Amino acid sequence: MDYGAYDPAGGQPSSPPPPRAIKILLAGGFGVGKTTLVGAVSEIKPLRTEELLSEGSLRTDSTEGVEGKTTTTVAMDFGRISLRRDLVLYLFGTPGQQRFWFMWDELAIGALGAVVLADTRRLADSFPAIDYFERREIPFIIALNCFDGARRYDIEDVRTALDLEPGLPMVLCDARSRESAKEVLIALVEHVLATAAQESVSGIA
Amino acid sequence: MPSNDERWLDAEAGPVVRPYALTQGRTRHAGASFDLVATVMATRARVADPSSLAPEHMNVLQLARAPTTVADIASDLDLPLGVVRIILADLRELGLVAISTPVAPTTRIDTHTLREVLNGLRGL
Numbered sequence: 001m002d003y004g005a006y007d008p009a010g011g012q013p014s015s016p017p018p019p020r021a022i023k024i025l026l027a028g029g030f031g032v033g034k035t036t037l038v039g040a041v042s043e044i045k046p047l048r049t050e051e052l053l054s055e056g057s058l059r060t061d062s063t064e065g066v067e068g069k070t071t072t073t074v075a076m077d078f079g080r081i082s083l084r085r086d087l088v089l090y091l092f093g094t095p096g097q098q099r100f101w102f103m104w105d106e107l108a109i110g111a112l113g114a115v116v117l118a119d120t121r122r123l124a125d126s127f128p129a130i131d132y133f134e135r136r137e138i139p140f141i142i143a144l145n146c147f148d149g150a151r152r153y154d155i156e157d158v159r160t161a162l163d164l165e166p167g168l169p170m171v172l173c174d175a176r177s178r179e180s181a182k183e184v185l186i187a188l189v190e191h192v193l194a195t196a197a198q199e200s201v202s203g204i205a
Numbered sequence: 206m207p208s209n210d211e212r213w214l215d216a217e218a219g220p221v222v223r224p225y226a227l228t229q230g231r232t233r234h235a236g237a238s239f240d241l242v243a244t245v246m247a248t249r250a251r252v253a254d255p256s257s258l259a260p261e262h263m264n265v266l267q268l269a270r271a272p273t274t275v276a277d278i279a280s281d282l283d284l285p286l287g288v289v290r291i292i293l294a295d296l297r298e299l300g301l302v303a304i305s306t307p308v309a310p311t312t313r314i315d316t317h318t319l320r321e322v323l324n325g326l327r328g329l
Contacts, residue, residue, distance in 0.1 A: 018272030018305075021242035022314065022322055041329075045280040049287060078280055083325025087318075090242050090276065110240060112314050112322065182329055189323045196316050 019088045024185065025107055025140075026077065026093040027132070028117035029125025033145045033175035034093035035077050037117060041181035042079030042091055049074050049103060074100060089185075098128050113192045114140040115184055117175065120153045123161055130162060139192045142170040143184045239304045241276045241286070245269045245293060250300045265292050269302050 026034050038044050077093025092107050094100055108114075114133050118126040126142070133140040144158060155170055164170070171187045174180040247269040252258065258266075261284065268278050279289040296302040 018244040018246065020318065021244065021274055022318070023242055045277075046283065047276060047280045048283075048285045049279075073285060078276060080277070081326075081329070083322060083329075087321055087325055089322065089325070090274070092241070092276075107241065110314075112319070182326060186323065186326050189319055189326065192314075193316060193319050193323065196313065196319065 017086070019082075019084075019086050022087070022089050023107065023111040024089060024091050024188065025104070025111050025114035025138075026091055026117060027104070027114055027126075027129035028093075029119065029122055030095065032117045032119045032122070032125065033147075034117055037143075037145075037173075037175035037181045037184070038077045038079040038091050038093050040176055040178045041185065042081040042089075044077065044079045047076045047078035049076060074103065076103075101132060104132060108136060108138050111138065113188050114138055115188055116140055116142050118142055118144050118158075118162075119147065120144060120158060121147070123158065126162070130164070139188075139195050140168075141184075141188050141191050142168065143173045143175075143187075144170065145175045146172055239275060239290070239293070242274045244272050244274060244305045245278060246272045246303050248301055248303055252299075252301065259292075261288075262292055262296060265289065265296060266301060269296075275304075 026038065028034050035044070074095065077091070079091040079093075081089040081091070083089055094103055094107065114129075116126050116129045116133070130140075130142075132138075142158075142162065142164065144153075144155070155172065159168075159170055169187055169191045171184055173184050245265075247266055252266070255263070261282065264282055265278055268281055273281075275286070275289060275293065278284075278293070279286045282289070284292075293302060293304060297304055
């Protein structure tokens with residue numbers, strides 16, 4: 001790694017700006033392939049978060065009998081893709097259950113968008129994530145992970161089952177494949193670009 | 206009624222733990238909050254009294270000699286994000302690190318950057 005450009009002792013008060021960091025969220029139920037997908041397309045790194053049980057989580061998880069402050073440790077999928085010297089993509093994969101929403105709230109701020117990874121055998125696992133992104137108007141796409149042995153569904157049947165907006169992109173993927181994982185991310189960015197173009201045409205932006 | 210351990214020990218979340226000793230039990234940091242991918246960079250200020258800093262503080266400073274992010278530091282040092290945030294806030298208060306947020310919280314990413322990301326992904 002070249003540290004020269006950023007050497008604090010280099011006597012250059014106006015050193016080049018640090019790389020721009022872009023966040024993409026990856027949500028989905030347990031065992032749907034989030035870790036696999038992050039590992040397929042990026043250098044995966046271990047990451048733990050440790051959070052004070054917030055007001056929000058206290059409402060859903062009773063902490064009766066727990067004395068004093070408590071925190072919960074959650075393992076996240078975390079991957080880093082250097083697109084260019086000055087542009088780095090960060091993938092954050094988080095558990096899909098509602099009780100982890102306190103993490104998403106933070107992750108979602110300033111994020112490019114989200115991928116909801118779904119398994120056709122357990123579509124209902126992806127409902128909370130879809131609800132979350134729809135309510136907060138965070139752009140997202142659905143990626144259907146095609147597991148070996150899973151029945152291949154017609155993509156329109158899945159769309160109906162998930163009650164999705166007609167324009168919402170849904171892609172099939174193999175989370176183990178680098179090319180396929182890349183295509184998922186490309187589909188997300190294309191969707192975000194298309195949404196931005198629409199908004200500027202209709203004067204919302 | 207399950208014990209608290211049982212309630213929290215599942216496949217995706219660890220058990221409830223006590224706040225870390227190295228943050229002196231603090232679970233929230235002082236000053237303005239910062240994003241997971243906020244850029245962290247050590248300033249050129251000298252550490253007046255190195256013995257006043259925990260080894261973890263020194264490790265964070267070492268990593269931040271080159272620009273890095275909050276999430277990268279947590280991952281590289283194998284510390285939970287909450288702990289790294291508190292350490293960073295301490296170091297910021299001492300003027301030893303500068304922390305910037307790459308995007309304004311409410312701003313969408315501009316289309317120019319989106320196209321750059323798209324081209325970058327296609328070129329992988």
